[in-house]
Amino acid sequence: MTQKVEDTGETGTGVVWRPVLLIAGVVAVIHLAVAARYGWHRDEFYYVLTGRHPAWGYVDQPPLTPALARLAAALPGGVLPLRILAIAAEVGCVLLAAKLAAELGGRRRAQLITAAAVAACPAFVAASVLFGTTVVDQVCWLAVLVATARALRLGTIPAWLLAGLLAGLGLENKDTIAALLVGIALGLVVTRRAVLRTPGPWLAAVTALLIALPNILWNASYGWPWPAVRMAGVLSGRAGNALTQVPELLVLLTGPPLLVLGVIGVRRLCAVAGRPHRWLLVVAITAVVFIAVTSGKSYYAAPMLPGLFAAGAVRVAEADTRDGRRSWPIAIAATAVFAIVIGLPVFPPKVTNSIGLSSTVMETYGWPEYVRQIVSVADRYPAGTVIFTGNYGEAGALSLLGPAEGLHNPVGSGHNAYGFWGPPPGGDDTVLCVGEFTPEYLRRFWSQVTEIAPLTLPDGLSDEETRQGAAMYLCRQPHGTWAQLWPDLAHLD
Numbered sequence: 393m394t395q396k397v398e399d400t401g402e403t404g405t406g407v408v409w410r411p412v413l414l415i416a417g418v419v420a421v422i423h424l425a426v427a428a429r430y431g432w433h434r435d436e437f438y439y440v441l442t443g444r445h446p447a448w449g450y451v452d453q454p455p456l457t458p459a460l461a462r463l464a465a466a467l468p469g470g471v472l473p474l475r476i477l478a479i480a481a482e483v484g485c486v487l488l489a490a491k492l493a494a495e496l497g498g499r500r501r502a503q504l505i506t507a508a509a510v511a512a513c514p515a516f517v518a519a520s521v522l523f524g525t526t527v528v529d530q531v532c533w534l535a536v537l538v539a540t541a542r543a544l545r546l547g548t549i550p551a552w553l554l555a556g557l558l559a560g561l562g563l564e565n566k567d568t569i570a571a572l573l574v575g576i577a578l579g580l581v582v583t584r585r586a587v588l589r590t591p592g593p594w595l596a597a598v599t600a601l602l603i604a605l606p607n608i609l610w611n612a613s614y615g616w617p618w619p620a621v622r623m624a625g626v627l628s629g630r631a632g633n634a635l636t637q638v639p640e641l642l643v644l645l646t647g648p649p650l651l652v653l654g655v656i657g658v659r660r661l662c663a664v665a666g667r668p669h670r671w672l673l674v675v676a677i678t679a680v681v682f683i684a685v686t687s688g689k690s691y692y693a694a695p696m697l698p699g700l701f702a703a704g705a706v707r708v709a710e711a712d713t714r715d716g717r718r719s720w721p722i723a724i725a726a727t728a729v730f731a732i733v734i735g736l737p738v739f740p741p742k743v744t745n746s747i748g749l750s751s752t753v754m755e756t757y758g759w760p761e762y763v764r765q766i767v768s769v770a771d772r773y774p775a776g777t778v779i780f781t782g783n784y785g786e787a788g789a790l791s792l793l794g795p796a797e798g799l800h801n802p803v804g805s806g807h808n809a810y811g812f813w814g815p816p817p818g819g820d821d822t823v824l825c826v827g828e829f830t831p832e833y834l835r836r837f838w839s840q841v842t843e844i845a846p847l848t849l850p851d852g853l854s855d856e857e858t859r860q861g862a863a864m865y866l867c868r869q870p871h872g873t874w875a876q877l878w879p880d881l882a883h884l885d
Contacts, residue, residue, distance in 0.1 A: 408500045412490040412507050416483045419511045422732065423482060423520055427475035429737045430756040433522040436474055437759075437788020440465040442809050449610035450809045451619040451884065456565040457525045464523070465792075474523035481531040482520035485698070486511045488534040493702040495541035496669050498709060505705035505720055506698065509653055510534075512728035513701075515645035515694035518735030521753060525566045526691060532562035533572050533695030540576055541669070544584065549592055556596030560603025567620055568682075568692045573600070575678030575696070579671025623808075626884045628687040637683050641690040646697060647730060649723035654697060657704030672699035745853045755856060758849045759789040762857065766790060766826055767797045769844055769864050778818040781805040782827020782862070783885070790826075811882025815874035823867045828860040837877050838867035 442450050443462025449455055464473040486507050493506035510516055519527040539555035562569040577597075580587055587593060611618035617625075642651055660666045661673040679693035708720060732738060741757045770779060779801050781787040787805035794803070801824075804816025825834055826847070834841045844864040847857050870877065 407487075407490050407494050408503055411500070411504055412487060415504070415507045415511055416486045419486055420479055420483050423479040423736070424476075426737050427479065428470065428472045430741065430753065432471045432759050432789070432792075433524075433752070433756045434759075434783070434785025434788065435524045436461065436471060436522055437792055438784040438809075439524060440474075441784070441788050441791060445809070445813060447610065448606040449619070451812055452623045452808050453525055453566065454564045454604075454607045456561065457523075457528050460528070461523060478520045478523040478527045481527045482511075482516060484531045485516055485534050488531070488538050489698045489702065492534065492538050492541060492698060493705055495538060495545060496702050496706050498702060498706040501712075502702070502705040502709035505653075505708060505724070506702045508721075508724045508728075509650050509701040509705065510698050512647070512724045512731055513645075513650055513694075513697060514647050514727070514731040514735055515641075515691055515697065517728075517731035518645075518752065519691065519694075521736055522756065529562070529566040529569060530695045532558065532565055532569055534698055536562060536569070536572060536576075537672070537675070537699055540671075543592060543596070544587065544668075544671075547587075547590065547592065549595060552592030552596040553599055556599030557603065559596065559600035563600060563604035564607055567624070568688065571679050571682040571693070572675060572696070574682075575675035576671065578678055579674035582674055583667070583670040619812075623884055624686070627689070637688070637690040638680060641680070641683070641693055645690055645694050647727040649727050650697070650701065652723075653704040653708070653720075654700035655704070656707050657700035657702065660703040660707040661700075666703060669703065672703060676700055741853055742851055751856070754853075755785075758853065758855060758857075759785075760793055761849060762786070762847050763789050763793045763797055763799070765845070765847060766824075766864065767794065767799045770799060770801050770824055773822065773824065773866075775800060776802070776818050777822055777824055778802045778804060778816050778820065779824045779826060780816065780867075780881075781807075781825075782829050783807045784810055786827050786857075786862075806878070806881035806883055808884055811878075811884070815878050815881075820870045820874045820877065821868065823870075825865040825867050826862070828857070828862045829865060830861075831865070834865055834867055837871055837881065839869035839871065840867065842866045 439458050439461035442453075443458035443460075443465075446459075447455060450458065460477060461474060464477050467473040489510040490503040490507040493503045496502075498506065516530060519530055535558045536555060539551070539558050543551035543555045559569070559573055562572075580593060611620050646654065658673060658676075661670050676696045676699060679696040682688060683690060683693045735753070737744065737753050737756065741754070744753055766779065770777065779790060781790065781803065782805070784805055784807045787803050787807070787810060790799060790803045794801075802816045802818040804810065823838070831841050831843060842865060844866055847862040847864070849855065849858055
């Protein structure tokens with residue numbers, strides 16, 4: 393009689409789920425405690441509104457996150473359902489990190505260190521403060537890393553097809569995952585070339601391409617340069633250079649203690665024992681080179697960190713020293729506290745604002761106040777008066793929060809996807825312009841421009857709107873019709 397043996401994770405391929413789930417549960421509780429403390433982020437308004445314009449792509453993103461945002465926003469609870477999705481993605485990253493450590497041969501302690509490291513990593517904590525492409529991108533990267541490691545271990549067609557499926561879904565969420573896929577391909581060429589003589593990786597690549605094809609065709613329908621390429625060029629120009637982006641990734645977004653763990657992981661992958669998984673090192677190098685060459689934002693490459701954490705955790709667990717057993721939990725806990733303080737809305741807005749903590753957190757505060765200010769001005773003019781905004785945050789806030797305040801005016805913007813959707817309905821002879829405009833800019837389109845009032849936050853707080861001088865203007869005597877003005881009003885940013 394054959395006795396079934398339970399997989400307890402001690403083999404190095406199974407996961408010790410109970411303690412890993414405990415870590416994930418702590419992550420969920422901490423994030424849920426402050427999930428809706430401030431309010432909506434401008435990007436969340438935008439994702440919901442783009443989701444309400446179903447398409448296979450948008451100028452600044454593929455369709456997956458907008459589709460999910462639209463579904464979440466249809467549920468009661470305001471922004472909370474979107475935040476629950478973000479927290480679920482963060483929890484998924486923690487669970488997948490433990491599985492990645494197991495695929496690298498890590499047992500209980502290595503899996504727990506890896507899971508805790510991802511849970512504490514500032515790049516992952518800060519990303520989950522709002523729902524968007526970044527937090528979904530992180531879970532997609534980890535899912536592909538785990539599926540690839542599993543496919544390399546099993547060598548079966550179904551395992552490779554799963555990796556291709558996940559890669560395709562990732563490409564339908566954010567184009568930057570292409571850096572991961574290029575890194576995996578280079579890693580296989582450099583370290584596991586024999587695998588490329590089997591059909592599995594090629595079938596995975598075809599699967600990913602087929603899933604991504606609708607978005608590719610959508611971009612191609614607009615001619616060259618594709619909308620995604622144009623948007624990437626704009627973002628690259630704003631992000632800065634490698635002299636700032638790479639150090640930010642390695643220090644601020646990783647945290648010094650976890651940077652040490654990552655360095656241990658690099659050494660492990662360079663050693664003989666790490667040879668089977670050395671492709672992860674190629675992935676990490678490719679991701680860093682990607683943000684350096686393209687001047688991309690530092691957090692684009694952050695999802696490669698769990699691969700280094702997992703390799704480092706395997707090495708730490710193998711050493712199994714008494715000092716290590718004490719020091720690593722303390723180091724990870726300290727990093728978690730740092731990440732929570734800088735990345736989540738744990739303080740009152742006045743404290744967050746005064747000590748210069750995360751600008752992203754402050755972008756989740758104050759939108760209802762802005763909407764009420766705009767509504768109070770819009771009420772002075774006919775109901776059909778168009779409100780034209782400078783960015784998608786202002787347009788999204790008015791569209792989603794405005795009706796509850798009695799706003800029924802047409803709302804439009806020329807920012808990103810709004811520019812592709814065309815002019816708002818209504819006349820352009822009298823328009824209420826709201827946003828980070830200057831009178832000089834608006835006079836390019838209307839002869840009579842009158843500033844009404846600036847947008848302000850209570851208690852002297854500040855965010856992007858106040859710092860950039862966002863205000864309300866009454867604009868009359870247009871220099872043409874909406875159709876004539878639109879090519880110059882539409883802009884990418």
